[in-house]
Amino acid sequence: MTLPASTTVSPRSPADTLARCRALVEPALRERITRLHPWPAEMAGYAFGWCDIGGAPRTGTSGKGLRQALAVLCAEAAGAPGGIAVDGAVAVELVHTFSLLHDDIMDGDETRRERPAVWKAYGTGPAVLAGDALFALAFEVLATAPGPHGAAAVRRLSRDLRDVVDGQSEDLASESRPWTGPEAVDVHAYLRMAEHKTGALLGCAAALGALLAGAPEGTVHALSTAGRELGVAFQAVDDVLGLWGDPAVTGKPVHGDLRRGKKTLPVLAALTAGTPASARLAELLTAVRPPGAAGDAVIRRAAGLVAEAGGRESALAEARRRLDLAREALHSVPLAPGPLAELLTLLPFVTGRLG
Amino acid sequence: MTLPASTTVSPRSPADTLARCRALVEPALRERITRLHPWPAEMAGYAFGWCDIGGAPRTGTSGKGLRQALAVLCAEAAGAPGGIAVDGAVAVELVHTFSLLHDDIMDGDETRRERPAVWKAYGTGPAVLAGDALFALAFEVLATAPGPHGAAAVRRLSRDLRDVVDGQSEDLASESRPWTGPEAVDVHAYLRMAEHKTGALLGCAAALGALLAGAPEGTVHALSTAGRELGVAFQAVDDVLGLWGDPAVTGKPVHGDLRRGKKTLPVLAALTAGTPASARLAELLTAVRPPGAAGDAVIRRAAGLVAEAGGRESALAEARRRLDLAREALHSVPLAPGPLAELLTLLPFVTGRLG
Numbered sequence: 001m002t003l004p005a006s007t008t009v010s011p012r013s014p015a016d017t018l019a020r021c022r023a024l025v026e027p028a029l030r031e032r033i034t035r036l037h038p039w040p041a042e043m044a045g046y047a048f049g050w051c052d053i054g055g056a057p058r059t060g061t062s063g064k065g066l067r068q069a070l071a072v073l074c075a076e077a078a079g080a081p082g083g084i085a086v087d088g089a090v091a092v093e094l095v096h097t098f099s100l101l102h103d104d105i106m107d108g109d110e111t112r113r114e115r116p117a118v119w120k121a122y123g124t125g126p127a128v129l130a131g132d133a134l135f136a137l138a139f140e141v142l143a144t145a146p147g148p149h150g151a152a153a154v155r156r157l158s159r160d161l162r163d164v165v166d167g168q169s170e171d172l173a174s175e176s177r178p179w180t181g182p183e184a185v186d187v188h189a190y191l192r193m194a195e196h197k198t199g200a201l202l203g204c205a206a207a208l209g210a211l212l213a214g215a216p217e218g219t220v221h222a223l224s225t226a227g228r229e230l231g232v233a234f235q236a237v238d239d240v241l242g243l244w245g246d247p248a249v250t251g252k253p254v255h256g257d258l259r260r261g262k263k264t265l266p267v268l269a270a271l272t273a274g275t276p277a278s279a280r281l282a283e284l285l286t287a288v289r290p291p292g293a294a295g296d297a298v299i300r301r302a303a304g305l306v307a308e309a310g311g312r313e314s315a316l317a318e319a320r321r322r323l324d325l326a327r328e329a330l331h332s333v334p335l336a337p338g339p340l341a342e343l344l345t346l347l348p349f350v351t352g353r354l355g
Numbered sequence: 356m357t358l359p360a361s362t363t364v365s366p367r368s369p370a371d372t373l374a375r376c377r378a379l380v381e382p383a384l385r386e387r388i389t390r391l392h393p394w395p396a397e398m399a400g401y402a403f404g405w406c407d408i409g410g411a412p413r414t415g416t417s418g419k420g421l422r423q424a425l426a427v428l429c430a431e432a433a434g435a436p437g438g439i440a441v442d443g444a445v446a447v448e449l450v451h452t453f454s455l456l457h458d459d460i461m462d463g464d465e466t467r468r469e470r471p472a473v474w475k476a477y478g479t480g481p482a483v484l485a486g487d488a489l490f491a492l493a494f495e496v497l498a499t500a501p502g503p504h505g506a507a508a509v510r511r512l513s514r515d516l517r518d519v520v521d522g523q524s525e526d527l528a529s530e531s532r533p534w535t536g537p538e539a540v541d542v543h544a545y546l547r548m549a550e551h552k553t554g555a556l557l558g559c560a561a562a563l564g565a566l567l568a569g570a571p572e573g574t575v576h577a578l579s580t581a582g583r584e585l586g587v588a589f590q591a592v593d594d595v596l597g598l599w600g601d602p603a604v605t606g607k608p609v610h611g612d613l614r615r616g617k618k619t620l621p622v623l624a625a626l627t628a629g630t631p632a633s634a635r636l637a638e639l640l641t642a643v644r645p646p647g648a649a650g651d652a653v654i655r656r657a658a659g660l661v662a663e664a665g666g667r668e669s670a671l672a673e674a675r676r677r678l679d680l681a682r683e684a685l686h687s688v689p690l691a692p693g694p695l696a697e698l699l700t701l702l703p704f705v706t707g708r709l710g
Binding site: 036037039040102105106107108124125126128129131132133135136137139140143144150151154155157158159161162164165166168169170172173 | 391394480487488490494495499510512517519523524
């Protein structure tokens with residue numbers, strides 16, 4: 001890898017960066033999807049926001065395209081043209097969408113980005129199938145990528161996917177665990193789950209970009225660490241939004257996570273903060289039988305106690321801490337200044353959805 | 356590849372062959388499963404027949420282990436020790452079990468091998484997750500396989516998996532198509548579906564064994580063709596068993612496929628045979644509204660008409676024709692005589708489940 005001795009640092013905005021990377025990756029992603037059987041292809045198009053139920057084209061896309069941008073920027077940060085990362089970017093977008101399709105089934109989430117989830121729109125069986133088709137396609141894209149780094153990219157994707165599946169297992173298993181006592185999920189276990197479930201795929205996106213660019217092992221490791229930390233920060237902010245976000249912005253019902261008895265970072269942090277509000281919160285949540293059956297008044301009171309016990313602040317502090325770790329990782333290896341600047345600008349944008 | 360100039364042809368029985376290959380592969384398969392998160396690991400163990408719900412060990416295994424045997428025998432037929440195929444055999448068994456878990460959800464099949472299907476035993480969400488875990492693990496096993504052929508094996512698995520997913524898409528989509536008219540599923544489309552859904556993975560098993568043994572391209576192609584043809588024969592026999600098999604042997608309800616309005620080979624062949632019974636069958640099936648709502652008397656009469664129109668004989672003739680094509684493929688390239696003999700003995704055993 002050779003880095004330019006001097007590069008003008010780009011003043012590109014995060015939105016411009018995401019749009020630039022999307023323009024590079026989306027044509028390849030669309031082309032791959034058209035090669036699927038028409039039925040999973042339509043479901044995939046619906047999930048990507050490209051069409052409505054029935055297949056009528058729709059303007060715009062779903063999602064920010066963060067994973068594809070990370071792959072492209074990390075290839076560029078390693079001194080290669082961003083185009084070299086396109087197969088990696090396509091693979092992580094496919095795997096990300098696969099995981100959304102299947103997770104919505106597992107979690108019983110009926111809406112995704114203000115539209116019916118794929119399983120609500122097309123049925124559970126077809127949604128399972130569409131997810132499987134995207135999963136298989138992701139491996140096919142990497143396994144047939146030109147150049148000398150395809151095999152390493154496949155190894156990396158398969159290793160990180162194990163973490164993603166582990167994280168989803170930990171998340172699902174945590175639903176039946178109690179709020180307090182020795183069997184409770186603690187903040188440490190929660191953060192490990194978030195690193196697997198959300199961090200692993202962002203780390204994979206970064207690693208694939210660097211790997212396909214032929215970056216040395218240390219650079220791949222640093223960029224993937226930055227992606228993982230960003231993922232945990234992202235999840236912490238997502239948890240805060242799940243409790244206090246504006247439903248018009250998040251597309252999710254207010255207090256939805258708390259209503260379903262989900263173990264999220266603000267709640268777990270509040271429960272273990274040792275304040276009087278912590279004890280009242282534990283009492284309130286433990287009294288809900290079965291979990292997820294709480295009425296509106298209880299949910300509002302619980303959300304208030306989470307904030308009072310410092311759960312909101314604690315989750316946001318964790319997000320900031322993880323962003324610092326991501327920045328630290330990015331500064332630990334030599335990277336091309338322009339793409340590095342874009343990466344650094346992207347970090348707070350991703351977690352800054354609180355307004 | 357060097358083949359021994361003269362080898363005593365083994366008189367091994369099909370059951371001995373399957374047991375020998377299982378002894379080679381199953382320890383590696385079990386070891387891989389223990390590395391999964393405990394929850395999907397238990398569901399996988401249940402699906403493999405190694406444990407009951409809750410994880411208590413159970414003697415015996417589910418399934419014949421045909422795919423693992425094909426991988427091992429094809430490596431040996433290509434002149435390598437069978438052990439070289441173990442990673443490929445593990446990968447196809449993982450993918451096969453993944454597809455059973457997800458297909459049972461899509462098809463609404465509540466029992467599998469006389470036990471509750473995984474989604475009935477553990478819930479739909481967890482069964483989706485367990486399937487995903489096995490799918491990811493299959494790629495990890497191949498991607499990290501030692502030796503020079505891992506990357507080619509990953510490419511092969513991803514390509515064949517696309518066919519498997521296409522086949523499942525075609526199968527699911529066929530359920531809503533009419534029995535007659537221009538929109539009907541014809542025998543040709545059915546056979547393409549069966550080649551994808553069932554043939555692709557048997558072909559993959561054979562190809563992976565040959566690939567990991569370092570066989571030349573022509574040998575890989577011939578062995579994989581034999582596996583594909585065997586898969587279609589297998590599916591044709593499965594369809595006959597689904598209509599006329601003894602529920603005590605098949606573990607499936609009598610006439611189950613016909614009851615659910617599934618488009619299977621005997622029915623499609625009967626409908627297009629041009630006999631008086633064909634016309635009466637078409638009339639009978641078309642009158643069922645919605646499909647799958649037929650009473651016992653109608654189902655029994657339909658099964659009788661399928662047989663009368665020659666549907667049973669036609670499906671069995673197709674199975675025999677496919678076995679001949681498989682044999683032809685095996686004889687088209689030089690193979691080690693001992694393993695070739697075992698492969699040839701295995702073919703009719705697999706389709707000979709009619710008694």
